[in-house]
Amino acid sequence: MALFRLRKSWVGQYFYYTKKIRLASAPARRCSCIETVLNSDLEKISSWANQWLVNFNPSKTEVMFFSFRDIAQPSLTFDNTPLNFVDDHKHLGLTISHDCSWHTHIINITSSASKVLSSMRMLKFKVKRSTLNNIYILYLRPLLEYASVVWDSCTQYEKDTIEKLQYEAARIVTGLTRSVSIQNLLTEVGWVSLADRRIMQKLILAYKGNNGLLPDYLIDIFPPTVHNSNNYELRNNTTNFVTLPSRLEIYSKSVIPDSVKLWNNLDSPTHNANTLTSFKSKLKNKFKSPIVPSFYLIGERFYNVVQTRIRNRCSNLNNDLFYNHLRDYPDCSCGHGIEDAEHFFFKCSHYADARRLLFINTRRFHPLSTHKLLHGIDSLTIEENKSLFLEVQTYIKSTHRFSSTAS
Known part of the structure; x- marks a missing residue:
């Protein structure tokens, strides 16, 4: 296939012209066939442009050859100007390559x-x-x-x-x-991962195609549908697409065949969503997008990061560094045990005064635990958890345990 990009100099718009050519078996004859047919068509375009006073810019016209093999490039001329062959072409933000790779x-x-x-x-x-x-x-x-x-x-x-x-x-x-x-x-x-989001987008595309919610030019390239009914479960009635035969892997992985395959493998409850909104909602539940508590986001940025790192065992506490193979020992400098989150919040003798103030200000949340200080308390309101987290960050700040700069 050859793709032409024809630029109208007088309005700065684009015409796209594509033509498939059935190629003969011999390479030399293939090149000759392509050259003859396309040059003839280019002459017709030039004649049409002259008749209707449309000015194309041949020097900015690009030709791309799609092929998995090296094929001799024909000599193509437009308005007496040799056309430039390119390996890649950017169209509407999508860069298309001559070898069909991305x-x-x-x-x-x-x-x-x-x-x-x-x-x-x-x-x-x-x-x-x-x-x-x-x-x-x-x-x-x-x-x-x-x-x-x-x-x-x-x-x-x-x-x-x-x-x-x-x-x-x-x-x-x-x-x-x-x-x-x-x-x-x-x-x-x-x-969620971008791979899962792409799966959801393909399933949404298939849902729209199955329910006539796409433009006709997209619906036309979807295969026909068949109605599958289960004699034992009346609610398990689904409409699937006919499986598209594919000889090449690059075609089977392309958007329509892959969307069809994902749709046909989808479970019946999600399949049978009555509206696009309910279908999207079921997809989100299926892929389990995590919900982040709003109180995880509060506080001064640096100390919010420190609290987040302690929660995920990647802080500068010696035990976290030891756990991540960044230090040879997990012991605290106080000499009384391993410096983990529990030791930092409840045991280390270096921070007795700061800890006393923390316990006084969080009296209504007692009894405290490391999990409560880092993950919040389910029985509390969002505002109460925010108050607890701010007190924790105040304690982290008052200990001076962590550097004021971080990477």
Whole structure:
């Protein structure tokens, strides 16, 4: 297939012209066939433009050849100007490559996202956690997900590259370190993986296609549907798509075949959602998006980060450093036991005065425990938990145990 990008110089708009050509078996004859047919069509376009006073710019016209093999490029001319063949072409923010790979597009995503990440990194200890979270959702995640159902057929390595950008953003938002597991990191920040979000987007696309909620030009490329009924369960009636046969793996992983496969494997209760809103709600429940308590976000940024790190065992407490293979011993400098969270809050002799004040100010929440100080108390209101967390952060600040600067 050849793709032409024809630019109208007089209005700065674009015409796109595509034409499939059935190729002969011999390579030389293939090239000759392509050259003859496309040059003929280009002459017709030029004649039409002259008739209707439309000015194209041949020097800015690009040609792309889609092929898995190296094929000799034909000589194509438009308005007596030789056309330029390109390997990649960016159209509406999506970089298409001549070999049907998404490598160049993923590189472009990484480059754009890295700039936003750099800005977030500079603000890591200057703005609140909620602000950093909003920056990610409004500015970074759209870059990572733009047209993602289309390029989701990329390699696993490229998918992992995109996923790592979200992990880095989650570490900036929460202040957690690389020693925290990915599952705990996403739970702390309240996000699901980008891979799961792409699955949900494909299922939403399939739901819209199955229920006629897409434009006709998209519905037409979905396969027909069949009604499956279970004789033993009357409620297990679903409408599936006919499975699309595929000879090439690159086609089977593309957006429509993969969406069809995901839809056909979906459970009946989610399948039979009456509205798009209820379908999205069931998908969210299915993929279990974590809920972050609002009191996790409060307080002075630095001490909020310290409390978050203690909660996830990646703080500068000696036992956390020992647990993460960053220190050879877990003992506290007071000489009376291992310096873990419980020792820091309840036992260490260095912080007796600060601890006494903490116990006085949190008397209404007694009896206290390490879990309550770090995770909150389920029986309390949000405001009461906020009050408890602020007292904990005041204690952390008054101990001077943690450096005033952090990475």
